[in-house]
Amino acid sequence: MTRAHDACRRELMNARHRVSKMLLRHGRVYPKSTTWTAEHRRWLSAQQFDEPASSMVFADLVAAVDGLTSRKTAIALRLSELATDERWWPTVARLRAFRGVDTLTAFSIHLELGADWKRFETAPALSAWLGLTPSLHQSGESSRQGAITKTGSMLARRLLVESAWHYSRQPRLGATLANRQAGQPDHILAISNRAQQRLHRVHRRMRARGKPHNLTIVACARELACFLWAAATAD
Numbered sequence: 001m002t003r004a005h006d007a008c009r010r011e012l013m014n015a016r017h018r019v020s021k022m023l024l025r026h027g028r029v030y031p032k033s034t035t036w037t038a039e040h041r042r043w044l045s046a047q048q049f050d051e052p053a054s055s056m057v058f059a060d061l062v063a064a065v066d067g068l069t070s071r072k073t074a075i076a077l078r079l080s081e082l083a084t085d086e087r088w089w090p091t092v093a094r095l096r097a098f099r100g101v102d103t104l105t106a107f108s109i110h111l112e113l114g115a116d117w118k119r120f121e122t123a124p125a126l127s128a129w130l131g132l133t134p135s136l137h138q139s140g141e142s143s144r145q146g147a148i149t150k151t152g153s154m155l156a157r158r159l160l161v162e163s164a165w166h167y168s169r170q171p172r173l174g175a176t177l178a179n180r181q182a183g184q185p186d187h188i189l190a191i192s193n194r195a196q197q198r199l200h201r202v203h204r205r206m207r208a209r210g211k212p213h214n215l216t217i218v219a220c221a222r223e224l225a226c227f228l229w230a231a232a233t234a235d
Helices: 002-025 038-045 052-083 089-095 103-112 123-129 154-168 175-181 186-208 213-233
Strands: 134-139 142-148
Touching: 002 052, 002 103, 002 154, 052 103, 089 103, 089 213, 103 154, 123 213, 154 186, 154 213, 186 213
Parallel strands: none
Antiparallel strands: 134 142
């Protein structure tokens, strides 16, 4: 079901692109930067076309977006309910105590790892399995690092990268994160706090050295995976 949700997310993104591209072909540009809000949806409903065929196609494209949105919401709701099952919730609750990791993200990563974090003896072993470690090219006595290996679960890797974006901001404990952390033991909260401090510092230092933003985020995702492993396997 987590993979069905991810597939629906990709289909929804493509459906939205088709709506946007049709509007661009007709010279229609939404005047605000934020799209797919309630206001943007009302703007879409107000669009009229001279050709009946164009109106029919546009209505069909928008209906596809609405249908996929409803389907994605329904799957997410069902997953949120499943996450509270006693088989999953103890670990999911620990993972969602981290910044940028909500219930659905925590549940999906947990399942992608086979719901057994302790099968990885060390945090670097988990990072390697996720494909977040740089590849190594050797020739004779010389060696150099290349792009990440991208082995293991593509879904878990993508979710970790998306979560890592949150650590570019200053460390803080907002109301949403505080609610997710409620009831967690002190040592889990301490790991979460160290992750905020450490990942923000890594992000700031790499950017100061002129590293590309995507490279910086992947490095943060690799370290975030290690912190999540520490929380999931802590006694």
